[in-house]
Amino acid sequence: MNPLLELDHIHLAYDTPRGLRTVADGLCLHLARGHIGCLLGASGCGKSTVLRAIAGFEPVRAGRILLDGQVLSSPRQQVAPELRRVGMMFQDYALFPHMNVAANIGFGLRRHSHAERAARVAELLEMVGLAKAGDSYPHELSGGQQQRVALARALAPSPELLLLDEPFSNLDTDTREHLAAEVRDILRSTGHTAILVTHNQAEALAIADRIGSLSGGQLQYWDAPEALRRRMAAPERLRA
């Protein structure tokens, strides 16, 4: 079966005053529809840059990014971010403070009729367990609740792929674990495909279908959690 997302030998780099800073160097990755992939790696290894390239905010200098077989990025072609059907959710929630929760969630649905938008917003509020919070403003909610609103807003336009960049890192440990499990259950039950960036290996093992570690511009592995657990349990000399 074809993967929903395919990174085919992508090369990503920034022009800096000190020359080209290469972040991805022939990076390959396949993610099946309905799967959750996790990118781990040291700070500065390029995890966010890879997500930004998938979302269309960074060009690829070589290679291709494909979604459902369609080329989104190549050196000759760059589909605009708003046409990619890719949603994003960040660690800082990025909610609009002057809009209530319902308006925040409905923001990406401006082309829908008023009735359609209201129905979709109600469905999403229910899905993230905030059915009564539509009239509240972001500052009236806890961090975990705000992040659930951010999830609902990212899912509102029914993206093919959801990108989550350290979405739980601003939360305390209890909320973080609870919300991570909740987000996993929501994504699984709705059949969404997602890529999550995290520093937290335990979180990756709890959420993901595939886990990879980015280092030196490439993925060091791209394994199912069980395979990664087995490898971690093996003596160091036997680890691939």
Ligand SMILES: Nc1ncnc2c1ncn2[C@@H]1O[C@H](COP(=O)(O)OP(=O)(O)OP(=O)(O)O)[C@@H](O)[C@H]1O
């Ligand atoms: N706009 C930019 N211009 C130049 N260099 C950049 C730019 N954005 C990021 N970088 C550099 O590219 C590298 C990868 O950054 P990126 O933010 O993708 O890493 P990361 O793995 O997501 O880090 P963290 O885990 O700390 O968020 C870093 O060395 C960073 O300094």
